Amino acid sequence: MKAYRRKLDVANGRVDLSHGAGGRAMGQLIEGIFHKAFDNDWLRAGNDQSAFSVPGGRMVMTTDGYVVSPLFFPGGNIGTLAVHGTINDIAMAGAVPLYLSASFIIEEGFPFAYLERIAQSMGAASREAGVPIITGDTKVVERGKADGVFISTAGVGMVPDGLDLRSDAARPGDAVIISGSIGDHGVAVMSKRENLEFDTDIVSDSAALHGLVADMVAAGGAHIRLMRDPTRGGIAATLNEIASQSRVGFRIDEDKIPLKPEVAAACEFLGLDPLNVANEGKLVAVVAPEGADAVLATMRAHPLGSEAALVGHVVADDNCFVQMTTSCGGRIVDWLSGEQLPRIC
Amino acid sequence: MKAYRRKLDVANGRVDLSHGAGGRAMGQLIEGIFHKAFDNDWLRAGNDQSAFSVPGGRMVMTTDGYVVSPLFFPGGNIGTLAVHGTINDIAMAGAVPLYLSASFIIEEGFPFAYLERIAQSMGAASREAGVPIITGDTKVVERGKADGVFISTAGVGMVPDGLDLRSDAARPGDAVIISGSIGDHGVAVMSKRENLEFDTDIVSDSAALHGLVADMVAAGGAHIRLMRDPTRGGIAATLNEIASQSRVGFRIDEDKIPLKPEVAAACEFLGLDPLNVANEGKLVAVVAPEGADAVLATMRAHPLGSEAALVGHVVADDNCFVQMTTSCGGRIVDWLSGEQLPRIC
Ligand SMILES: Nc1ncnc2c1ncn2[C@@H]1O[C@H](COP(=O)(O)OP(=O)(O)OP(=O)(O)O)[C@@H](O)[C@H]1O
Ligand SMILES: Nc1ncnc2c1ncn2[C@@H]1O[C@H](COP(=O)(O)OP(=O)(O)OP(=O)(O)O)[C@@H](O)[C@H]1O
Ligand SMILES: [Mg+2]
Ligand SMILES: [Mg+2]
Ligand SMILES: [Mg+2]
Ligand SMILES: [Mg+2]
Numbered sequence A, B: 001m002k003a004y005r006r007k008l009d010v011a012n013g014r015v016d017l018s019h020g021a022g023g024r025a026m027g028q029l030i031e032g033i034f035h036k037a038f039d040n041d042w043l044r045a046g047n048d049q050s051a052f053s054v055p056g057g058r059m060v061m062t063t064d065g066y067v068v069s070p071l072f073f074p075g076g077n078i079g080t081l082a083v084h085g086t087i088n089d090i091a092m093a094g095a096v097p098l099y100l101s102a103s104f105i106i107e108e109g110f111p112f113a114y115l116e117r118i119a120q121s122m123g124a125a126s127r128e129a130g131v132p133i134i135t136g137d138t139k140v141v142e143r144g145k146a147d148g149v150f151i152s153t154a155g156v157g158m159v160p161d162g163l164d165l166r167s168d169a170a171r172p173g174d175a176v177i178i179s180g181s182i183g184d185h186g187v188a189v190m191s192k193r194e195n196l197e198f199d200t201d202i203v204s205d206s207a208a209l210h211g212l213v214a215d216m217v218a219a220g221g222a223h224i225r226l227m228r229d230p231t232r233g234g235i236a237a238t239l240n241e242i243a244s245q246s247r248v249g250f251r252i253d254e255d256k257i258p259l260k261p262e263v264a265a266a267c268e269f270l271g272l273d274p275l276n277v278a279n280e281g282k283l284v285a286v287v288a289p290e291g292a293d294a295v296l297a298t299m300r301a302h303p304l305g306s307e308a309a310l311v312g313h314v315v316a317d318d319n320c321f322v323q324m325t326t327s328c329g330g331r332i333v334d335w336l337s338g339e340q341l342p343r344i345c
């Protein structure tokens, strides 16, 4: 993530919720404090995971912390997210996820029964995905010093020979494909949030995407420029991130973006733009024009990509704008500003 | 960790601070909930890290969460711990640490200046160790829902060909070697804890041990049965863990265990047994008798092992007791009971 406006006031500033929301403020914090301090090219590459070579080939590693509130929501819980999300960040490199680690930070007083339910669904999710959790850690803090449980998972995977997806690879003319409807996860979580509960049948799309990705790589590996899972900040953040990393713009078509009517309605009710809402089982792929049809057809043949759609194209743009054609003309799609959706994953 | 007495009451029980203290209760929680749910042989092996094969050889992966309070203490801070601790769990397999990930969970309102200080010292620790932090994550929770910052690091490393250290490998007659004085880290942290502050010159021993380990492996790799870093629960927990995993006992000699007089005094003041107090830059090695002298000599030649000592031996014991000879006879060294030392790492 590059090109932020305000300067980070390291001497006097404080972390606020926007610094965890997947938008500009978060990128600024990561660049201004963490990347500066850790200072290496792996981080600067700015991918959802980092690749490295071992004697037998190329591997990737990734990590995410999970602080979702509430812990249980329609379609999943913090544990399934922690498995799916980390598998997905590995898969976005086109890599085959191999192993996970899981670190638990638990608040004193947290019921064993909840912990077991979470652990059981992590076990089930990891077995279903074929990616075992091979090592873990358990810390406990005093009552009031955490919020139930936080989980950080890390994962490693193997990159197929010859594949090299990277955040700066998008080129004008490339197709932008989304694997399915947007905003389901965020709306499902918000629908159960305290002081906000509303009635909806929406369930989180939380799912492990490595099977879909394996099919895509088999069908059009050489044509896939890069993939991202549009989690925090939604596809607006993802497209803006890719735009600034690849120094290009996007032109997308609102009508083509899959969106469930109930999600659209809930977003209107909540005052949210579905483009900013988190997904946990979707991917955005940027594909060279000559591979777009094959990749799209392969995605549609997979249960997790049956509603995949080609929603627009990469364009040359020094401003790195994401432009969207709408029924009433067009607009610029910006990052989420501020702290609209804290603790969504 | 095996063989606990009480049964875990999953239906009605709650997590308390003892479940994070490195003792019997923690082992019971991990076995009764996590290992059951995640169900695989990697976890059941019960090592500080897990090993797996990739085309080019054998690798290990590990993770730890860090919740130390206070965040800054003599000799380090939460960030240096998060780098050293995870490197050490990799090194305990005799492996060469390669890469780290870092997941930050930050409380709203946390000053950028603290975050930068922590990140800067992590960067310095990782560069000094030659183990870069290649990927990360940043989440923010509302004020009062965390305690400043929690960090989970994961790490991967490469196991030298032919080396296979494992928790069940200790055999009667093996030598037990400790790399240096015990209890320094725990006492340094406690000395700065709110409502407890006391005057001492003790600083944490927090350090990355992979250089020491590489020398040990070069000198006596074939004779090293296993290694552990005695973190939470101290060497008492480490020896009891090895004892029950290898189905053996230990006989150690109190007089031979390196212990700084100031640490002994502080422990007496705090009502703690130094054997239960956490270390963050020490290791315990179980070494076949024929290799003990060479390994010990090599350790003493390394700055982080200059006070290494052979403190006892493995004995046959169906009860898996850790027995200690003291100036006034002898006693059984048990796990830490309860919640004496929360948030020490
Ligand atoms: N929540 C968990 N789920 C699965 N396995 C776990 C979990 N917590 C711990 N473990 C496993 O239990 C064993 C003991 O973990 P522990 O954290 O005590 O080791 P350590 O990291 O060497 O110690 P410390 O965390 O004090 O540095 C390890 O094999 C670890 O992988
Ligand atoms: N604290 C941090 N230190 C170093 N790098 C970080 C840190 N937090 C995030 N990053 C890096 O910033 C980039 C963006 O991270 P981000 O968490 O937004 O990606 P993601 O995991 O794909 O999204 P999400 O966490 O919403 O699932 C990644 O390259 C990541 O490695
Ligand atoms: Mg992610
Ligand atoms: Mg641990
Ligand atoms: Mg991602
Ligand atoms: Mg550890």
Ligand SMILES: [Mg+2]
Pocket: A063, A064, A065, B136, B137, B138
């Ligand atoms: Mg992330």
Ligand SMILES: [Mg+2]
Pocket: B048, B088, B089, B092, B228, B229, B230, B231
């Ligand atoms: Mg350890």
